[in-house]
Every structure is written in C-alpha cells, then in structure tokens.
Amino acid sequence: MLNYAQFLLKKISSLDLNQESFSNSILCLTQVSLVKPVIMPTRRQFLTANRDFPIRPPWSIAEAEFTQYCSGCGACVLICPEKILRLGSGNFPEVDFNRGECLFCQSCVDSCLEAVFDTKQTQAWNIKATINQQCLHYHHSECRRCEEGCETFAIRFVPKVNQIALPQINWQDCNGCGACVRYCPTQAIHMKRMVT
Numbered sequence: 001m002l003n004y005a006q007f008l009l010k011k012i013s014s015l016d017l018n019q020e021s022f023s024n025s026i027l028c029l030t031q032v033s034l035v036k037p038v039i040m041p042t043r044r045q046f047l048t049a050n051r052d053f054p055i056r057p058p059w060s061i062a063e064a065e066f067t068q069y070c071s072g073c074g075a076c077v078l079i080c081p082e083k084i085l086r087l088g089s090g091n092f093p094e095v096d097f098n099r100g101e102c103l104f105c106q107s108c109v110d111s112c113l114e115a116v117f118d119t120k121q122t123q124a125w126n127i128k129a130t131i132n133q134q135c136l137h138y139h140h141s142e143c144r145r146c147e148e149g150c151e152t153f154a155i156r157f158v159p160k161v162n163q164i165a166l167p168q169i170n171w172q173d174c175n176g177c178g179a180c181v182r183y184c185p186t187q188a189i190h191m192k193r194m195v196t
C-alpha cells in the first residue's frame, strides 16, 4: 500500500511534457491537492522524464546538467543574431532551425551567467541534417536548393542511370548549422541528435 507521499512521487515520475496526458496529469494532481497539499515537480524533473529533449544552444553541456543549472533568464535568446533560440518547455532555450541557421558566433555562450556551456568541446554539438522522402527528388522533380545553401558542401545529389539524382548528406562534413532546413520547400530536412 502506497502512502500519500509515495503516491505523489509515482504520479510525478510518470509525467511526460510531450504528451497530451501531461495536462491530465496536472489536473489529477490539482484534484489531489484539494485533499492534501501538492508537492509540484521541479522544471528539471519534468524535462528529464522526456528523453527526446529539444536541441539546446551550441556548446551546451549534457541535458541533465543543463536543465539543472540554466536559470531560464532568456539572455541567450535575446542576443542570438539569427533569432533561432526561444524559451520552450520549462523556460529552457531551444533551437528552432525554421527561423534560421546557427552562425556559431558564441554570442549565446558569452551572454550566459550560468555554467551550462563548455566551449572546450571540440564540436559545438552532435546534430546532423537528415532528408526524408518528402524531398522533391523522390517525387521526380529537380530542386537542389539545399545543396546550394550548404556552405560545407555536405549535401550531394548522387546521379543514377535513368533516374533523378537523390540527395545524400555526408555527416562528416555536416556541422549541424541547420541552414538547409529553411531552403527546403517541402520541409523534408530535419536536424537530429546523433547517438554516440
């Protein structure tokens, strides 16, 4: 038999920000609060329950530590010249490549007063572009806008006999800047975190 504190902890650990059930869970907790005081989970507890977490600014430290130390002040969001950062769930900064590309200018890093960035990391982040079959070339139409927009020449179109060339991304050359995302007229390009 669970006591009240154990019951609340069980409820809190089952919360998932990305699901509609989140609001139901909050409602449930609120209803419980009519009987006894509610111990609300911290922002960090909310987010560490969600493994598919958003892309943080470049040079961010590991997610668990980032959400522990980031104060949600929004300084990085305000200073980003490309305006690709916004405060998302839990008031933590997230990158939105639909707004633009990362210039790796480190303005976000320099604006931050908390220990959530590590510029000694050789890579700014481990995210890469992927292209799905919404690409016009899978539908027999020439486009190549992403190839033209990629400054590191990571996107190539591989010719095929009697077929339209299909896109290929060389991940070794992709720095995750996200510039190609905006160029695509069919939203076929997505930035994905690579598992190491």
Ligand code: SF4
Binding pocket: 057, 058, 079, 080, 081, 082, 083, 084, 085, 101, 102, 103, 104, 105, 106, 107, 108, 109
């Ligand atoms: S490095 Fe510069 S462009 Fe990239 S997110 Fe930070 S402030 Fe924005």
Ligand code: SF4
Binding pocket: 069, 070, 071, 072, 073, 074, 075, 076, 077, 092, 093, 111, 112, 113, 114, 116
């Ligand atoms: S400036 Fe630092 S503490 Fe403030 S929201 Fe950005 S990452 Fe978090």
Ligand code: SF4
Binding pocket: 128, 129, 149, 150, 151, 152, 153, 154, 155, 169, 173, 174, 175, 176, 177, 178, 179, 180, 181
């Ligand atoms: S994310 Fe940047 S480097 Fe990678 S393929 Fe797209 S434009 Fe090129």
